[in-house]
Amino acid sequence: xxxxxxxxxxxxxxxxxxxxxxxxxxxxxxxxxxxxxxxxxxxxxxxxxxxxxxxxxxxxxxxxxxxxxxxxxxxxxxxxxxxxxxxxxxxxxxxxxxxxxxxxxxxxxxxxxxxxxxxxxxxxxxxxxxxxxxxxxxxxxxxxxxxxxxxxxxxxxxxxxxxxxxxxxxxxxxxxxxxxxxxxxxxxxxxxxxxxxxxxxxxxxxxxxxxxxx
Numbered sequence: 253x254x255x256x257x258x259x260x261x262x263x264x265x266x267x268x269x270x271x272x273x274x275x276x277x278x279x280x281x282x283x284x285x286x287x288x289x290x291x292x293x294x295x296x297x298x299x300x301x302x303x304x305x306x307x308x309x310x311x312x313x314x315x316x317x318x319x320x321x322x323x324x325x326x327x328x329x330x331x332x333x334x335x336x337x338x339x340x341x342x343x344x345x346x347x348x349x350x351x352x353x354x355x356x357x358x359x360x361x362x363x364x365x366x367x368x369x370x371x372x373x374x375x376x377x378x379x380x381x382x383x384x385x386x387x388x389x390x391x392x393x394x395x396x397x398x399x400x401x402x403x404x405x406x407x408x409x410x411x412x413x414x415x416x417x418x419x420x421x422x423x424x425x426x427x428x429x430x431x432x433x434x435x436x437x438x439x440x441x442x443x444x445x446x447x448x449x450x451x452x453x454x455x456x457x458x459x460x461x462x463x464x465x466x
Contacts, residue, residue, distance in 0.1 A: 253295040253303065255316075261303055263292035268305060268314070281314075296342040296350070304350070306339030311352065311362070324362075326369060343384040345392055347406070353381045359394065372411070385430035387438065387451060395427025401440060401449075420447060420456045 253261040260271040268281040294306040303314040311324040326337050338355040345351065350362040352369070359381045361370040380397035387393065392404040394411065400423045402411040415421050426443040433439050433448070440447040445460035 253297050255297055255303070256300045261295050261297075263295050263305065265291040268292045268295070293339055294341050296344060298344070304342055306337075306342050306352070308336075308338050310337045311339060311342075326360075341384060343386065345386045346390045351384045351392070353384055359384070370409075382427065383429045385432070385438075387432055387436075389436065389451065391451065393430055393438065395430050395440065397426055398424055400425045401427045414449075414454070416454065416456045418456070420444075420458045421449070 255261065258273050260273065262269040262271060266280065270279045270281070271277070272279075292305050292307050296304040296306075298304050298313075301316050303316070305312040305314060305321075310326055312321045313324065314321055326335055337352065337360075339352055340355055341353040343351045343353075352360045352362050354360070359372050361372070362368075363370070381394055382397060383395040385393050385395075392406075393414075394402050394404070396402065399413075401414045401421055403414055404410075405412050413423050415423060425447075427440050427447075428443075429441040431439045436450055436452040438449045438451055440449055445458055445463065447456055447458055449456045
């Protein structure tokens with residue numbers, strides 16, 4: 253993650269690292285500074301003064317002005333008990349929603365101003381979320397392990413499956429990552445190869461083994 257000064261923040265199994273691009277020096281924020289967290293898995297720059305860090309013990313916020321960490325406790329709305337989150341990815345969308353992907357069958361929408369979460373109970377709906385991506389048209393997509401490629405319906409606050417008539421995208425397609433191309437094109441890394449998806453026409457084409465993708 254690059255901050256406003258052009259410096260890099262690197263998450264790793266040994267904590268959080270800061271690389272100063274002007275001096276070419278690397279400094280480490282060892283795990284003991286995290287408190288309960290053993291290592292950092294992902295980062296997200298919230299603004300010029302703060303960095304959000306996903307760890308194996310939840311979400312932490314680093315305040316650049318004080319150089320101190322604070323933890324966002326997660327209260328499970330189903331049990332009303334505090335739990336640790338094994339965070340694998342954090343994404344902020346154009347509506348300022350923070351999407352938190354956790355290990356297992358969970359995805360959550362985090363409301364930063366209240367410190368609360370909206371749970372999307374993924375059981376039998378989304379199985380193991382791999383990627384969350386917002387396209388240029390402000391549509392949010394997710395790739396999953398065994399539950400296909402999905403789009404978030406903000407009006408109804410739910411995820412809808414995307415399939416096609418030729419069977420490239422099905423309800424069981426495994427989508428590992430999502431990237432944008434030109435115009436309305438999305439490129440999906442899947443178990444079958446590289447999928448080109450047009451978000452306007454909903455048409456898809458597969459570049460599989462004949463193209464050198466295994």
